[in-house]
Amino acid sequence: MGRLRDLAVGTGIPVTFGFMATRAADRLLDFLDEAGAAGGRFIAQTHCRGISVLLSLKTRLPFDLLPAWRELRALPPAEQVQVLADPALRRPYVEAAVRGDYAPWTGVGASARPPDFEGIRVYEHGLPPNPSVADVGRRRGVHPAEAMIDLCVESGGDQLFIQPSLYPQDEEVLLRALRHPRAVMTFSDAGAHLSQIADASIHTHLLGYWVRERQEFSLEEAVRMITFVPGQAWGFADRGLLRTGMAADINVFDPATVGPAVPILVDDLPAGGRRLEQRATGIRATLVNGQVTIRDGERTGANPGRLIRSRVA
Numbered sequence: 001m002g003r004l005r006d007l008a009v010g011t012g013i014p015v016t017f018g019f020m021a022t023r024a025a026d027r028l029l030d031f032l033d034e035a036g037a038a039g040g041r042f043i044a045q046t047h048c049r050g051i052s053v054l055l056s057l058k059t060r061l062p063f064d065l066l067p068a069w070r071e072l073r074a075l076p077p078a079e080q081v082q083v084l085a086d087p088a089l090r091r092p093y094v095e096a097a098v099r100g101d102y103a104p105w106t107g108v109g110a111s112a113r114p115p116d117f118e119g120i121r122v123y124e125h126g127l128p129p130n131p132s133v134a135d136v137g138r139r140r141g142v143h144p145a146e147a148m149i150d151l152c153v154e155s156g157g158d159q160l161f162i163q164p165s166l167y168p169q170d171e172e173v174l175l176r177a178l179r180h181p182r183a184v185m186t187f188s189d190a191g192a193h194l195s196q197i198a199d200a201s202i203h204t205h206l207l208g209y210w211v212r213e214r215q216e217f218s219l220e221e222a223v224r225m226i227t228f229v230p231g232q233a234w235g236f237a238d239r240g241l242l243r244t245g246m247a248a249d250i251n252v253f254d255p256a257t258v259g260p261a262v263p264i265l266v267d268d269l270p271a272g273g274r275r276l277e278q279r280a281t282g283i284r285a286t287l288v289n290g291q292v293t294i295r296d297g298e299r300t301g302a303n304p305g306r307l308i309r310s311r312v313a
Helices: 002-011 026-037 067-073 077-085 087-099 133-140 144-154 171-179 202-213 219-226 228-233
Strands: 015-018 042-046 053-055 161-163 183-185 250-253 264-269 273-277 283-288 291-295
Touching: 002 015, 002 026, 002 042, 026 042, 026 171, 042 171, 067 077, 067 087, 077 087, 077 144, 087 144, 133 144, 171 183, 183 202, 183 219, 183 228, 202 219, 219 228
Parallel strands: 015 042, 042 183
Antiparallel strands: 053 161, 250 283, 264 273, 283 291
16 A cells, blocks of 8 residues: 555556445545545545345356256256246255355355355345345245245246345445545446446435435435546546536436336347346436436437546646
């Protein structure tokens, strides 16, 4: 960190990094202030909910780690559902999922890992709370692994599950980071793992959860956090405010209902590639350069946007 501080001070170039609000990372917020006092400019990119991997029968499951599931998982999703829906055929898979030997996780990133059924959530609502797989198992009187399998079958393979991040966020640290003057609420993995992570919705999560549900921020504070603050941080002086002469990039939304919708899996990438599509609730329209590009969730056909670059030398 000292080398990074000296680099920022010596070159005068801002340095930015993604910040996961773990207890161990709390000291990095002090570092922002220390580096600033020394003449270096650092910007922490914060996240308002923690990065989670989304699981499903159509993408990845913890059971992928079990040799007994390997042959089944090689089948098309519809055939997997048929097998798991048959009381006789499903038995060995349920037994393997319940009693299987999940070796210690050695993967990276979004790869499958042993299940924590108390931590894995059933993605029922766009905003918390969502029940854990263990909660569903207790309610149904079955093992959590069987409950997870049943949910996959009942949804035709579409049910999504939220697997917590490798970096569990500490709420106290998170709120400190979101309020820090050298942090920007913008960090997300919105395009690297298209079928497993959906983070473009962190802005509607901020508005729906931290503003409306938790009331930790006023609506005005949150809007400033996701418009003016990132615009200034990245050197875009012509946007981020509703003012004459500024770019007319505007979202029109209802504060009482705005939030993220539950994602769905779609196969619309080139060659039928799969991705998560997550829309929003409560947004009436999106304008780019003064033209309505999306109205009530549907594109209008207008494409007035253009590539923008920072004007900071």
